[in-house]
Amino acid sequence: xxxxxxxxxxxxxxxxxxxxxxxxxxxxxxxxxxxxxxxxxxxxxxxxxxxxxxxxxxxxxxxxxxxxxxxxxxxxxxxxxxxxxxxxxxxxxxxxxxxxxxxxxxxxxxxxxxxxxxxxxxxxxxxxxxxxxxxxxxxxxxxxxxxxxxxxxxxxxxxxxxxxxxxxxxxxxxxxxxxxxxxxxxxxxxxxxxxxxxxxxxxxxxxxxxxxxxxxxxxxxxxxxxxxxxxxxxxxxxxxxxxxxxxxxxxxxxxxxxxxxxxxxxxxxxxxxxxxxxxxxxxxxxxxxxxxxxxxxxxxxxxxxxxxxxxxxxxxxxxxxxxxxxxxxxxxxxxxxxxxxxxxxxxxxxxxxxxxxxxxxxxxxxxxxxxxxxxxxxxxxxxxxxxxxxxxxxxxxxxxxxxxxxxxxxxxxxxxxxxxxxxxxxxxxxxxxxxxxxxxxxxxxxxxxxxxxxxxxxxxxxxxxxxxxxxxx
Amino acid sequence: xxxxxxxxxxxxxxxxxxxxxxxxxxxxxxxxxxxxxxxxxxxxxxxxxxxxxxxxxxxxxxxxxxxxxxxxxxxxxxxxxxxxxxxxxxxxxxxxxxxxxxxxxxxxxxxxxxxxxxxxxxxxxxxxxxxxxxxxxxxxxxxxxxxxxxxxxxxxxxxxxxxxxxxxxxxxxxxxxxxxxxxxxxxxxxxxxxxxxxxxxxxxxxxxxxxxxxxxxxxxxxxxxxxxxxxxxxxxxxxxxxxxxxxxxxxxxxxxxxxxxxxxxxxxxxxxxxxxxxxxxxxxxxxxxxxxxxxxxxxxxxxxxxxxxxxxxxxxxxxxxxxxxxxxxxxxxxxxxxxxxxxxxxxxxxxxxxxxxxxxxxxxxxxxxxxxxxxxxxxxxxxxxxxxxxxxxxxxxxxxxxxxxxxxxxxxxxxxxxxxxxxxxxxxxxxxxxxxxxxxxxxxxxxxxxxxxxxxxxxxxxxxxxxxxxxxxxx
Numbered sequence: 001x002x003x004x005x006x007x008x009x010x011x012x013x014x015x016x017x018x019x020x021x022x023x024x025x026x027x028x029x030x031x032x033x034x035x036x037x038x039x040x041x042x043x044x045x046x047x048x049x050x051x052x053x054x055x056x057x058x059x060x061x062x063x064x065x066x067x068x069x070x071x072x073x074x075x076x077x078x079x080x081x082x083x084x085x086x087x088x089x090x091x092x093x094x095x096x097x098x099x100x101x102x103x104x105x106x107x108x109x110x111x112x113x114x115x116x117x118x119x120x121x122x123x124x125x126x127x128x129x130x131x132x133x134x135x136x137x138x139x140x141x142x143x144x145x146x147x148x149x150x151x152x153x154x155x156x157x158x159x160x161x162x163x164x165x166x167x168x169x170x171x172x173x174x175x176x177x178x179x180x181x182x183x184x185x186x187x188x189x190x191x192x193x194x195x196x197x198x199x200x201x202x203x204x205x206x207x208x209x210x211x212x213x214x215x216x217x218x219x220x221x222x223x224x225x226x227x228x229x230x231x232x233x234x235x236x237x238x239x240x241x242x243x244x245x246x247x248x249x250x251x252x253x254x255x256x257x258x259x260x261x262x263x264x265x266x267x268x269x270x271x272x273x274x275x276x277x278x279x280x281x282x283x284x285x286x287x288x289x290x291x292x293x294x295x296x297x298x299x300x301x302x303x304x305x306x307x308x309x310x311x312x313x314x315x316x317x318x319x320x321x322x323x324x325x326x327x328x329x330x331x332x333x334x335x336x337x338x339x340x341x342x343x344x345x346x347x348x349x350x351x352x353x354x355x356x357x358x359x360x361x362x363x364x365x366x367x368x369x370x371x372x373x374x375x376x377x378x379x380x381x382x383x384x385x386x387x388x389x390x391x392x393x394x395x396x397x398x399x400x401x402x403x404x405x406x407x408x409x410x411x412x413x414x415x416x417x418x419x420x421x422x423x424x425x426x427x428x429x430x431x432x433x434x435x436x437x438x439x440x441x442x443x444x445x446x447x448x449x450x451x452x453x454x455x456x457x458x459x460x461x462x463x464x465x466x467x468x469x470x471x472x473x
Numbered sequence: 474x475x476x477x478x479x480x481x482x483x484x485x486x487x488x489x490x491x492x493x494x495x496x497x498x499x500x501x502x503x504x505x506x507x508x509x510x511x512x513x514x515x516x517x518x519x520x521x522x523x524x525x526x527x528x529x530x531x532x533x534x535x536x537x538x539x540x541x542x543x544x545x546x547x548x549x550x551x552x553x554x555x556x557x558x559x560x561x562x563x564x565x566x567x568x569x570x571x572x573x574x575x576x577x578x579x580x581x582x583x584x585x586x587x588x589x590x591x592x593x594x595x596x597x598x599x600x601x602x603x604x605x606x607x608x609x610x611x612x613x614x615x616x617x618x619x620x621x622x623x624x625x626x627x628x629x630x631x632x633x634x635x636x637x638x639x640x641x642x643x644x645x646x647x648x649x650x651x652x653x654x655x656x657x658x659x660x661x662x663x664x665x666x667x668x669x670x671x672x673x674x675x676x677x678x679x680x681x682x683x684x685x686x687x688x689x690x691x692x693x694x695x696x697x698x699x700x701x702x703x704x705x706x707x708x709x710x711x712x713x714x715x716x717x718x719x720x721x722x723x724x725x726x727x728x729x730x731x732x733x734x735x736x737x738x739x740x741x742x743x744x745x746x747x748x749x750x751x752x753x754x755x756x757x758x759x760x761x762x763x764x765x766x767x768x769x770x771x772x773x774x775x776x777x778x779x780x781x782x783x784x785x786x787x788x789x790x791x792x793x794x795x796x797x798x799x800x801x802x803x804x805x806x807x808x809x810x811x812x813x814x815x816x817x818x819x820x821x822x823x824x825x826x827x828x829x830x831x832x833x834x835x836x837x838x839x840x841x842x843x844x845x846x847x848x849x850x851x852x853x854x855x856x857x858x859x860x861x862x863x864x865x866x867x868x869x870x871x872x873x874x875x876x877x878x879x880x881x882x883x884x885x886x887x888x889x890x891x892x893x894x895x896x897x898x899x900x901x902x903x904x905x906x907x908x909x910x911x912x913x914x915x916x917x918x919x920x921x922x923x924x925x926x927x928x929x930x931x932x933x934x935x936x937x938x939x940x941x942x943x944x945x946x947x948x
Contacts, residue, residue, distance in 0.1 A: 078523040091522070098516050100523060199522040204753035232525050233755055310753060313556050316565035317520050321620075331613050332560055359556075359748035368750065 004069045004163045004217040008110065017053040017068025021046055021112055024070035027161045028114065035137045037155045039075050041115035042082050046070070049112045056110075064110025065224055071106060072156035072165035075116035076123055077208070078197040079103055086199050087131035088121045090318045090325045090343030100197020101232070102166060102208050102225040109224045114162055117152025121345045122315065123173055123201040125149050126417040129408055130347045138181060140443060144401040147177030147417075150211070154181040157211045164221050165211040170201050171303055172396075172421025174209045175433040179396035179446020182435040183211050184218045184463065187421070189453040190428030191236040193222075194229030200314040202307035203234075205425040215434065215464040219243040222456065241457060249461040252285030255389040256462075261296040262394020262420050262448065269439030270395045277436050277447045278393055280469045281462065289389065295381035298374045299423040304415060305358045305371035306426070311348075312355030318343060350411065375426050382427045386452040391459060395420055396433040396446035420448060430455050434463040436470055475640075478716055480678045482708035483685055484644045485636035486700075488651055489629050490661040491599065491669040492535045498598045498628035499526030499568065506667050510621035518626035520563030525754050532628035533575070536596050537760060537768045538658040539630055540576030542775055543591045549759035550575040550595070552752040557745045560612075561601035561620045569597035569631075571749045575758065581634075581654070582777060583646045584799065590635035599627040630660065636675065636685065641704040645697050648672060653776035653803045665695050672700055676707045678715070686711070687721040691728050691735055703728040707735050776802045783810060786820045794821065797828035804835045812843035819854045826850060830867045840874035841867070849877040856936040859928075862886045886934060894927070894935055898943040901926045913948055920944055 002010075011017050025043065032038050056063045073079065076086045078096040085091045103113065120130035128136040128151025138146040139159035146155040150167025154177035157165050167174040169187040178185025186209040193208045200206060210221035220243075227240035258278050263271055282288045320326035320339030327342045329335035344352070358367035385392060397417055407414040424431040430453065433446040447466060451459045476482060494504050500517035516524040540547050553571035574595035581589050602624050607616025632651065638644045652670060655661035663670055672695075677688035691707055694700045706728075711721050726735040774782075783798045784790050790798065801810055806827045813823035823846075831838065831846070849870065853863035858881060869880045901923055902909045912919035924940045 076523075078521075084522070086522070094522075096516075096521065096523065098521075098524075195523075196525050197523040200754075202753075231527060233527050234525075234753075309750060313554050313566050313748070313750070316556060316558065317522070317563060319558060319560070319565055321560045322519065322563060323521070332618070333558075333613070336558055356748065359750055361746045361748075364748075364750075 001160050001213060002163065003214055004066060004212065005220055007069050007163060008065060008067045011053065011068035011110075012057060012063055014057060015068075017050040017057075017063075017112065018047065020068050021050040021070055021114070024114055024162055027159065031139070031159050031161070034142060035139055035155055035159060036134050037117055037136055037152050037159060037161060038072070038115045039085060039087065039118050039133055039152070040083050042079070042113065045082060046112050046114050049107060053110050053112065064108065065220060066106060067110035069111050069164065070114045070162045071111045071221075072115065072117045072153050072162040073103065073113050074119055074150050074153045074165070074167045076119060076168060076199040076201075077103060077116075077166060078199065079113065079116065082116065084116065084199065085133070086122045087119045087133055088343065088345070088348070089132045090339070091323075092132075092325060094324045096197075098197065101194040101229045103197065105225050106166075111224070117150070117156055117165065119152055120149035121348050122199070122311070123149040123168055123170055124311070124347050124351055126172070126176055126414050127402075127404075127407065128152065128177075129404065130345055132345055135404060138401050140182060141401060141441065144403050144443070145180065147180035147397075147401065149173040149177075151177050153211050154178055154183055154185070157181070157183055157213060163213065164217050166208055166221070166225070167211055168198055168201075168206055168208050169421075169425065170205045170307060171425050172418040174211065175396050175421050175431060175446065175448060176417060178211055179433045179435070179444070180401040182444030183213060184215050184435070184467070185209065185211050185433045186218050186222055186456065186460075187424055187431045188222060188226065188456060189236070189430045191234050192226045192430075192454070192456065194232040194235045196229055196231040200310075202310040203314060204310060205303075205307055207425075215460055215467050216244060216247050218432075219247050219460045236454075241454070243457050243460055246457040247460050247464045249457070250284055251281055251462050251465050254286045254391070254458070254462070256281050256286045256288045256391055256393050257291040257385060257389040258288060258393045259296070260290065260292045261294065262392065262450075265416075265419070266395045266398045267400070267439055269437070270397070270399060270445050273437030273439070273445040274393065274395050274447055277466050280466055281393070284465045286462075288393070291385065291389075291392075293381050293385055295374075295378050296423045299378060299426055300415060300419050302371040302374035302378070303418075303422045303426060304354070305367050306375065308351040308355030309358045309368050309371075310355065312352045312359065315344075315348070315352055347411070378423055379427045382423070382429060382452070390451065391455065391462060392450040394448050394450070396448040397421075400439040400441070400443035400445060424450055429453050430459055432459045432463050434466050436466050476678060476708055476712050478712065479680055480708075480712045480715075481639055481681050482641075482704070483636050483677045483679060483688075484638040484641075484704055485675040486634045486638070486644060486647060487673040487675070488632045488634075488648065489671045489673075490632070490655050490663075492532050492628040492630060492660055493662055494529055494531045494535065494628055496529060497626035498529050498532050498596070499626055502626065504627050505623075506669070508623055510619070510623060513623040514625070518563070519622055520565075526568060526752075528755060528758065529628060532596060533758065533760065534768050535628075535658065535660040536575050536594065536630050537765055538772055539594050539632065539655065539660050540579065541765075541769050541772060542654045542658050543576065543579040543581055543594060543632070545576035545579035545591060545594055547576055547760060547765050549573070549757055551757055552596075552755045553749045554752050556748045559600065560618065561603045561622070561625070563601065563622060563625055567598060567600065568752055568755070570595035575760075581647065581650060583643070583650050584777070584780070585643070585646055587643060589637045589647050592633045592635055594630055594632040597629050597631060599624050599629050601625040636677075641701045641708075644674065644704050645701045648697055648700055649803060650776060656803070656805050657775055657779075658772060665697070668695060671695055674700060674704055674707075676704055676711070677721070678708050678711045687723050689721065689723065689735075690725050692725055692738065694728055699728060699730055702733060703735060706733065710735065779807050783807065783824075786810070786814050794824060797824040800828040800832050804832050806831055806835065806838070808843045809841075809846045812847040813850045816847050816851060818847060818851050822854055823847075823850050826863065826867060830864050831871065834868075834871040837871045840872065841870045842874070845870050845874070845877055852877060852881065856939055857881070858886060859933055859936050861933040894931075894939060895943055897927055897930055897935075898923065898940060898947075901930075902947065912944065
């Protein structure tokens with residue numbers, strides 16, 4: 001499989017973007033029926049854009065850092081004129097009149113969006129089993145889940161349909177499926193990437209980030225989509241950082257903390273991979289220490305109050321009045337209820353109810369208010385850790401990809417899948433997962449590196465050290 | 474109107490004013506009244522999935538201007554979401570300010586000498602506008618509903634007073650004075666008939682010095698007259714209820730202008746739980762001291778100070794003149810009167826014309842320059858125009874603008890030559906010897922008789938004062 005960097009270089013040198021796109025679409029056609037990766041393939045739009053890239057190159061112009069690179073977009077990113085469903089019946093058939101900032105930036109850099117990928121409905125889930133349009137299968141073992149909620153985007157890259165993809169990460173929704181599909185996945189610092197056009201799940205936690213087969217490809221895509229956006233008040237004020245140029249900076253002289261709470265409860269294979277990663281970093285010149293950050297244990301509980309609370313408000317607009325599904329009722333209230341009853345799936349309803357309750361008069365202080373305090377404690381705990389070390393090391397998920405149906409009956413078992421990824425969303429900081437070693441049934445294990453805000457370049461460089469060690473082994 | 478049986482009313486007002494910004498509070502759509510429905514909309518003010526709000530800097534300045542005019546404290550503030558379902562609210566939450574408003578505290582001094590405290594004046598977005606057709610005409614029970622989202626996202630400031638007012642007169646005085654301040658700061662056009670200023674009134678009654686009674690909130694009063702009538706009605710209703718052994722229930726009430734009564738909209742038990750929480754899509758709003766100072770420096774004098782200036786132009790203003798000054802200041806027409814004064818003109822005439830003719834068409838005032846107004850008043854003062862003619866010239870100036878002398882010529886308002894006027898007066902004296910004799914004997918009322926005849930004969934072009942001078946010279 002060629003990397004995005006190689007593809008863009010070849011196309012800028014005169015290779016055909018149209019042919020590259022046809023190869024990608026052939027790969028989609030070959031396995032999409034089996035894996036259910038793409039909800040919508042925008043063949044016409046993609047061909048038009050590939051042709052535009054080819055024309056630009058033929059005129060002797062530079063066609064961009066992602067010239068002709070096919071890319072898959074999670075279906076909660078708005079794409080002008082192209083269906084955007086969030087894998088929900090309530091948005092079925094809706095075509096946004098505008099594109100997300102990240103989509104505009106990708107296209108401006110020459111990328112060719114192939115289509116929209118499956119997800120857990122409104123990004124709520126960890127297996128893509130909560131999609132209203134059927135689950136996505138893990139290309140490495142179709143009897144297992146690809147993870148979630150960005151399972152479709154992870155599967156698109158893992159199945160070789162596109163070299164890179166975008167997902168969104170609210171509690172681990174990029175890192176967990178990347179780990180389960182053997183990919184690099186980045187949860188950027190909150191505000192590094194504009195959220196404009198990302199259909200909100202939990203606004204204070206959501207971030208868009210890349211999936212890639214390599215650290216360098218992830219760095220390239222992140223560089224293209226990052227940087228201040230005047231349409232997103234919460235986006236960081238500065239332009240995109242230089243990332244690709246620093247991936248080979250190594251870890252010499254860096255201090256790394258292996259964090260007990262980011263390993264607790266992991267399968268033995270997973271733990272072994274993380275310990276081996278610590279050795280590799282040490283050999284590469286990093287100082288590795290062991291630390292405990294007890295506050296991380298509180299993350300899951302706080303997250304499952306804050307995220308549903310915000311979601312209960314963000315998802316109120318799906319009321320049947322303006323767009324998407326409408327189920328008639330005797331009056332407007334009955335219409336709202338019938339629409340939402342028919343349009344939302346079980347997990348979405350569960351979280352709307354949970355969040356509504358957590359914000360209700362008389363319960364706010366005990367639930368939402370308390371969760372905000374925990375969040376503040378977690379931010380302080382991370383800050384203390386980062387005063388001492390450059391980054392933290394742990395597992396991305398407690399186990400490798402699991403089989404369908406094993407956790408759908410027990411929401412708590414499913415939620416526990418995100419126990420290592422959630423703290424970074426609560427703190428608004430950065431984290432990356434990189435495939436390192438294998439576990440049960442030879443499936444990939446993801447190792448997670450966590451850093452403070454704006455530490456993406458450092459994290460990518462550290463991940464690259466692990467990646468090179470894997471390539472040699 | 475005082476209440477019976479020793480009761481007094483307690484009134485607090487919540488005034489919503491739309492801000493006169495070029496664009497909406499969180500997007501670049503035009504903030505304009507009267508456009509075709511749903512033409513001033515975008516993904517943000519339609520609340521489309523994925524859209525995000527970006528705060529309008531000018532709206533913040535106008536909110537600060539209001540706060541400065543009301544002696545409020547401007548502090549770092551935050552935005553919250555107020556969650557409830559309503560079809561004309563596209564996100565099904567309203568972005569508003571909650572525990573940390575941009576302006577808190579303050580007061581407003583009324584012309585009657587009383588002071589009303591201000592609790593807060595915060596920023597929020599307006600909703601769209603629903604029209605319910607057929608059936609009951611209300612949202613539940615209408616045949617169908619139409620929604621215009623042009624108003625969705627229009628910036629509002631909500632100004633909450635303390636429960637300090639004790640009569641409908643005082644409440645109306647507060648609303649009128651506040652309206653003058655909103656116009657003076659440039660924050661609002663104060664047009665209640667277009668809904669750019671809307672008032673909710675909290676009314677309760679109590680026996681003097683007793684603790685506050687249970688209050689009822691009357692929603693959406695859209696004229697000063699409705700406000701006054703609704704408060705008087707509601708206070709009387711509550712007194713009647715209590716004196717007949719009943720108790721007031723805390724509720725939201727609707728004022729029906731036709732029936733001249735309030736009726737229950739919803740009782741407190743049905744009140745929504747708005748589940749306020751910090752708006753995660755916006756950051757803290759912390760205007761710098763420098764920014765606040767710039768806004769303060771840009772503020773002109775407020776109505777109270779301006780009234781004093783105008784009164785100072787007269788030696789002992791009469792009641793009608795004070796009323797004229799109130800109108801002139803409320804509609805921000807001071808510049809016209811001041812222009813006349815600067816040219817040494819008659820302020821009394823200027824006040825009369827400004828508070829009547831200009832006030833009646835003040836929405837077209839951009840056609841009328843202060844110099845054209847002053848020239849018209851001076852022409853009237855010099856007798857070159859009669860009062861009737863001066864009013865017609867102002868009417869033309871307010872419609873199309875132009876030069877007063879040229880308009881007077883075009884309309885044939887040429888000054889009657891003294892000779893021709895003299896001849897006309899002489900003619901009527903001859904025709905009415907009895908009346909003339911009575912006038913000569915000292916019956917001054919007869920002057921009006923002759924003026925009337927001359928005016929009729931000259932189609933109102935004669936100057937009344939000149940006619941009197943002619944009469945007196947022959948006495």
